[in-house]
Amino acid sequence: MLITCAACGRRISNRQPICPHCQFDFRGSGEGLSLDRARGRVRRDIQTRWRNQSYLGMAVAILGAAAYYWQTGGLALRLDDPPLSLYVMAGGAVWYVFSRVAGVLSGRGS
Ligand SMILES: [Zn+2]
Known part of the structure; x- marks a missing residue:
């Protein structure tokens, strides 16, 4: 299933633990970036x-x-x-x- 990434707004599969575009860790697995950091990265x-x-x-x-x-x-x-x-x-x-x-x-x- 596709969901919208909360950090970068792109469509991503909910099977992945981390957004491949901005590295937002939307399952809280501890491997990716927090929402704030992922958003900061997108902005940069x-x-x-x-x-x-x-x-x-x-x-x-x-x-x-x-x-x-x-x-x-x-x-x-x-x-x-x-x-x-x-x-x-x-x-x-x-x-x-x-x-x-x-x-x-x-x-x-x-
Ligand atoms: Zn993202």
Whole structure:
């Protein structure tokens, strides 16, 4: 039978003593993690994923800035006829900020 893990919310078999995703010991066998520790682990995993996303966004923004510099021969803003690289740079920056905020928010609460 499938049950929902109280710590990570995934569907798992109730035949296992420990959740394979977060190691929550839902039968109290003493082999896995307590609910608090398993939840903390899930939260850290989510934060790590968001942090990786923010690095990716930063890399895209830097690539966009480099392409923009190469295309326009400087970093002066050309908003009358913005090249594609300007959108790449802006998109990467938004991506970076969004994933930073999401990472901070996911670290809050229970
Ligand atoms: Zn779990």
